[in-house]
Amino acid sequence: MADYFTHFSCLIDVGSPKKAACALALFHDLRAADQDADDPEVSGFTLVHQDAPEGSTLWIHDDEHGDVEAVIRFVLRLAEELDLTGIWGFQYGLTCSRPRLDAFGGGAHVIDLGARKSVGWTSSQEWLAAALNGEDVDA
DSSP, X not given: OOOEEEEOEEEEEOSSHHHHHHHHHHHHHXXXXXXXXXXXXXXXXXXXXXXXXXXXEEEEEOSSSOOHHHHHHHHHHHHHHHTOOSEEEEEEEEEESSOOTTOOEEEEEEEETTTTEEEEEEXXXXXXXXXXXXXXXXX
């Protein structure tokens, strides 16, 4: 039997040590609430304060099975709660414990923090399929 994994490791700078502490508190509150939830909000990743206590950067990474959508939801929530602005993004990798067709790939997401929305994404699997079908490889 094969095991499938989604992996990512990225940083987000929230602008101040105080905002980083607030972000961690929000994460821990949501994680506690997720214990009884049917649809957990912050499962599939961990949040760590880099260079604590004076740093403003947070490290977002998966422990074993990452949840890309959970990261996007959380970062959008952080943008709202902490009034973040600018463009932020991250990439992820898809792997498998055994050779399987369509089990490997990856992608990336870009979020406009000020507009509070995802503004773009790409998938290497979809790009490859389109390129092999003769579509524009630069699209």
